[in-house]
């Protein structure tokens with residue numbers, strides 16, 4: 001069985017290592033984190049109830065021994081430095097050793113150096129929120145994971161991820177930052193958008209908790225339509241109908257309330273006009289053009 005050393009063993013590192021250890025896919029050999037205490041805690045989690053001589057805490061880079069596979073699961077800002085430190089100790093890496101990380105935004109190319117060629121490095125990004133390792137042990141299976149990297153690395157890593165339930169799909173390493181921005185818009189900014197909507201409801205005299213309740217069915221339905229069908233099929237409302245005066249009235253109320261809320265409305269409204277233009281029976285191009293200019297102009301004079 002291939003050995004795996006883990007540099008950085010937080011939420012993601014502990015979960016993956018425990019799943020691989022449990023299923024006999026890799027032998028987790030050493031764990032290095034910032035503090036010996038957290039490395040030991042991570043080893044206890046990874047080893048579970050097994051008392052065998054499984055994962056061992058390492059106290060420093062100098063205490064590491066060679067391994068077949070290296071997972072660098074530190075915060076993103078430290079991955080490149082960790083790789084450089086690894087390459088600084090050539091005895092730790094053989095030409096057939098694999099080095100990978102799980103960042104959503106960095107490519108695998110940052111891992112190349114020393115003994116590691118493009119063929120032996122990879123990045124595999126799970127689209128999964130590892131908020132609690134204990135919960136992720138059960139919840140990880142079925143998670144989509146975007147991968148890119150060298151043939152030799154992927155030959156070992158893809159089966160290991162598949163075996164713990166990952167749904168793998170290939171991404172272009174050169175476009176990883178855009179791929180990550182896309183996920184951030186869909187997930188993190190959706191939260192920001194919900195907050196903006198709740199702020200408007202509150203200003204209209206509807207409490208946040210009541211607004212949360214009333215938004216739940218309609219937002220679920222909209223999301224379902226947009227993702228299972230298409231944005232064009234999901235779109236309803238004033239922009240879809242080409243209703244300029246309603247959009248104007250919204251802006252008249254939003255502008256004095258908050259520049260930020262009105263900017264969000266304008267910016268997403270312009271994207272929405274683009275969707276409206278693609279609908280099967282679009283509103284007239286005159287009305288959509290008028291709405292687009294209204295939304296693009298912060299002064300919105302009529």
Ligand SMILES: NC(=O)c1ccc[n+]([C@@H]2O[C@H](COP(=O)([O-])OP(=O)(O)OC[C@H]3O[C@@H](n4cnc5c(N)ncnc54)[C@H](OP(=O)(O)O)[C@@H]3O)[C@@H](O)[C@H]2O)c1
Nearest residue numbers: 008009010011012033034035038073074075102103129130
């Ligand atoms: N969390 C997620 O939901 C998620 C999802 C997809 C991808 N990822 C990716 O997974 C990677 C790890 O994220 P995470 O959320 O698991 O991070 P995390 O919970 O913050 O854990 C980071 C780990 O790195 C260790 N560390 C920090 N600096 C170090 C250094 N200089 N040398 C060695 N170890 C160091 C920390 O040690 P201490 O414990 O001693 O502080 C900790 O064990 C990142 O690339 C992230 O983008 C995370």
